[in-house]
Amino acid sequence: MDLGLNIYKQHESVDNEQTLGRISLNSSDMYKVMRLDGSENNAIPKKRSEQFLVGDWVTLDPQIDFDLINERLPRYSTLGRIIGEEFHAQEKDSASNIDQLFICFSMNKNLKSSRINRFLYALKKENEYQTSIVLTKSDLFPESMNLAQQIADKLKIPVFCTSCITGKGLAELRSSILPGQTVSFYGNSGVGKSSLINAIAQKELMSTNRISAKTDKGRHTTTSSRLIPIELGDFVLIDTPGIKSMGVSGGNLKQVFPEIADLSEKCRFNDCKHIDEPDCAVKEAVNNGTLERKVYDQFIALEKESQVTKGYLDQKLAKKLNKKAEFKKATINYHHYRKPPM
Numbered sequence: 001m002d003l004g005l006n007i008y009k010q011h012e013s014v015d016n017e018q019t020l021g022r023i024s025l026n027s028s029d030m031y032k033v034m035r036l037d038g039s040e041n042n043a044i045p046k047k048r049s050e051q052f053l054v055g056d057w058v059t060l061d062p063q064i065d066f067d068l069i070n071e072r073l074p075r076y077s078t079l080g081r082i083i084g085e086e087f088h089a090q091e092k093d094s095a096s097n098i099d100q101l102f103i104c105f106s107m108n109k110n111l112k113s114s115r116i117n118r119f120l121y122a123l124k125k126e127n128e129y130q131t132s133i134v135l136t137k138s139d140l141f142p143e144s145m146n147l148a149q150q151i152a153d154k155l156k157i158p159v160f161c162t163s164c165i166t167g168k169g170l171a172e173l174r175s176s177i178l179p180g181q182t183v184s185f186y187g188n189s190g191v192g193k194s195s196l197i198n199a200i201a202q203k204e205l206m207s208t209n210r211i212s213a214k215t216d217k218g219r220h221t222t223t224s225s226r227l228i229p230i231e232l233g234d235f236v237l238i239d240t241p242g243i244k245s246m247g248v249s250g251g252n253l254k255q256v257f258p259e260i261a262d263l264s265e266k267c268r269f270n271d272c273k274h275i276d277e278p279d280c281a282v283k284e285a286v287n288n289g290t291l292e293r294k295v296y297d298q299f300i301a302l303e304k305e306s307q308v309t310k311g312y313l314d315q316k317l318a319k320k321l322n323k324k325a326e327f328k329k330a331t332i333n334y335h336h337y338r339k340p341p342m
Contacts, residue, residue, distance in 0.1 A: 003036060003229065004182045004236045008057055008097060011076035015059075021067060023056040024227040033058065033067050034227060042066045053078070054225040055096040055182060055238050077128035079184055081243065094225050095184050095238040100177065102160075104134045104187035104196065107141035114298050116151065121256045121302050123186065124157075132158040134173065134185070136192040139163040156258065164195040174200050179234040189242030197239065201230045206239065257299050259291060275300070 003022050008014065024040055025032035031052060033043040043060075045052070046068055052058065056075065061068040079101060080093035103119050105111055116133065124131045133151060138144035138161045148161040158176065162169035177183055177200075185193045194206035205228060228237045264272060266281035274282040274296075285291035 002180065003034060003227075004097065004099075004180055005036065005057075007099060007180050007182070008073075008076070012057075012074050014057075014073070019060040019062060021058055021060045022227060023052045023054050023058060025224065026052060026054050027224045031069070033060065033069065034229075035060070035067075038229070043069050045069045046071075053093055053096040054227050055098060057097065077125070079123070079129075079186070079238075079240075081122055094240045097182055098129050098184050098238060099181040100130045100132065100183040102132050102134045102173075102183065102185045104136050104185055104191045104193050106137050106188075106191040107135050107144055107147075107161075108137060111135075111141075113294075116155075117256050117298055118302065119187075120155065120157075121306070124255050126255065132160065132176070134160045134162060134196065136162055136164070136196055138168055139165045154258075155256070162196065162199075164192065164199045167199075170199050174233060177233055177235050180236075182236040182238060184238040184240055186240060187242065191242070193239075193242065197237065200233075201237075202232050256302075257295065259295070260299055263291065273303075 005014070005020070014020070019035075021033040021035045021043070023031055023043070024034040029051065031043040031045070032040055034040045041062075042065075043058075044066055046061075050069075050072070052069070052072060053075075057073040059070040059073070061070055075096040077096065077098050078093050079095040079098055101123060103116075103123060105116060105119075120131070120133075133155075135141075135144060135148055135151075138148075141147065144161050148159045152159040160169050160173045160176070162173060164170070185197060187193055197206050198204055225238060225240045228239060230237050260274070260282055263281045263285050264274065267274070267277070268279035269277055272280055272282070274280050277283075282291065282296065286293055286296045
């Protein structure tokens with residue numbers, strides 16, 4: 001296996017004379033790297049302050065008992081999310097150079113359209129990777145196929161309806177992954193990602209836990225991101241930990257709420273917020289019943305949260321840059337200081 005190198009070369013240029021590897025584990029800034037021959041070694045960055053994501057391509061200087069990371073090659077895609085709230089909000093990246101993202105939702109009583117919209121709003125990046133929805137544990141939901149079709153028709157993206165108990169939808173999902181691709185399955189803790197990955201790989205790669213009878217949720221099993229070559233299908237998996245919450249900061253309205261995006265083109269103002277502006281086609285559609293109030297409320301809530309979070313992130317960035325500028329100024333003043341003559 002080439003660990004996805006051929007696909008990477010379609011995006012970025014590579015010097016074939018260099019020793020290449022791919023970051024396969026990042027645990028508390030302790031790295032492992034996988035070479036093209038399949039061997040995996042401990043790795044130490046040449047620049048100790050430099051940080052890497054699982055999936056990064058790097059150039060290596062092999063040592064006796066570890067690999068020295070010389071430099072990171074450019075990323076063509078990055079998978080990340082917003083964690084924390086208010087001024088504690090921060091962007092956290094978990095993987096890089098992925099080609100397909102499968103967002104997983106369990107078909108139990110916790111499945112909500114608002115959760116699906118939130119994840120798509122936060123994660124979908126058409127210019128970086130393909131996004132699909134995977135509905136897991138379909139054996140728990142009698143009308144699973146109908147619901148899957150409704151979601152696919154509305155959002156215009158692939159939706160896979162699967163069950164690791166019955167085997168439903170697994171072959172279709174597996175066939176959607178092309179040889180050499182790098183993929184990641186993402187979702188809340190306990191949605192069945194580990195069981196799904198084992199079923200797709202037809203190999204026990206991940207440990208699994210049973211669903212709690214009290215909460216109707218599974219338990220968290222993956223603790224850190226990991227790059228895993230999958231022999232069946234010849235693709236690369238980046239397994240990421242399940243998440244408890246998903247913050248939002250900017251998103252593509254047309255991808256998540258296409259009906260609102262279409263209506264907004266008929267508003268009087270191009271920058272209409274669809275709240276209290278005159279001649280708002282979106283508000284008019286809500287009032288006459290052609291747009292569901294529930295969909296409109298979800299959109300307004302996400303937009304408001306997104307703007308607030310973006311404001312906090314911008315403030316933190318400005319504060320960080322200001323501190324950096326002050327430190328640079330102080331350093332320059334120190335080096336130009338001349339002791340006055342006695």
